[in-house]
Amino acid sequence: MAWHVCAAAAIGRSHVDGGLPCQDAFARTCEGEVLIAVVCDGAGSQPRSHEGAQALSADVVASIAARVRDGAIAPSATLEAMTACGRDAIAAARAALAVRATEEGAALAHFAATLVGVVADRDGGWFFHVGDGVGAALDEAGACTVSLPENGEYANETFFVTGDEWEAHLRVCPIVGPVATVLLMSDGAMPFAMAKDLASPYRAFFDPVVRYLASVDAESGSQALLGTLSDPRTDTITSDDKTLLVA
Template identity: 55%
Template sequence: MAWKIFAASATGKSHAERGLPCQDAFAHAVVGEVLIALVCDGAGSARYSQAGAEFIARSVVHALATRVQQGEELPELSGELFEQAVASVIGLARSALQEVSRAAGAGLADYASTLVGVVATPERGSFFHIGDGVGVAQPRDGAAKPDISLPANGEYANETYFITGPHWRERLRVLPIRQPLQGVALMSDGAMPFAMSKGNAGLYAPFMEPVERYLRGVADIDEGNRALAATLDDPRTHHITGDDKTLLVALRA
């Protein structure tokens, strides 16, 4: 298998103190050498955002994996064609979520969530992104700069864009990955203060290098996931951020 994937979420201190659940979610799949992965961050102000994040993460990854299984070479598509393919999948997931919201007597905005995802082989691929969070593609060439899909926020502090918003299609961004990879990291904005370097120029090496070194050496994926969850839930992170934290690390095996 071309990829080893580890992922975990931890409830933020501010949510735990208010008795709220973690509103982040993640999903991933591998089809042949193609990695499909997604991290969603539910809006803290939306009453069913946890369910929305989980629904979108599962639905979008499953749909993209199905298309790859059916022979569609998504990682090879150009930026515009890849964007169209991903927009089609997200649009269908959004429509299905709207049906869920109607059945619950709620509005689509009650399930608000951001989205940062990737479809890639070890040689190339693309990020797709609505709202905050970060995607980082670590190049195989250690001297090369990583490809980074940065957050996009609104005009005001603590504002961002959601898949449930009326202008979601305009907010969908795609970033090609054009260099061979040694790994990919996706994270919600709660993990960014300690996992990203200053100015979001790359992964923060004092935190990420020990994490990746351990994960590369661990034989059991579940053990790696538990260790990653414990790291995210370390009380020392509570002094850095009170937000929910999700980190997905995909490494070339």
């Protein structure tokens, strides 16, 4: 069954107040029945992290999509193959960003961003993850596989693709199908989109959103999702940028 993908990124109140751009970004595509998607969250402390998030998400999705198209990787691949594919795609995107930074007289760290991505069909797949944010996959009964955020010593610390130790923090989480719904989100969406224990989506938010998105086309659904994420009521929950992808 084809994927119906809706996604949006909304600027957070703290970014509006501070004159900063939205530093989240996402990219997604489908190769036949395979979904490839990435959400990146740029570091608030870095001046060009929004550019890093945009470049990393787009490049990683394009790289993995090409491998899926060529038959080099599939959602049913082994953990070893999954890990190698995610690592190679991220490494190539990171290297391209490093070249850009050098050419423009910037530090690679200026483009710092986290990354959570998915490659899946309806029979299963895998999440790949560096830093915070969440990936979740649910079956029709609501059973959930979650790729959890990784933070540092403190809750507001995390790890970035641009960091020297990024490979040590690359995590791959297999998804056992059947898969009804896939979610990717930045940490700004987590407080209202995930249950407090992060074991599953927050059903009071998730269920009506998914029902509505299924009733409209992807473009209309993405616009509606942007409206939900931009609702001023979310500012009482989080001041951060908020990105949510629902497939």
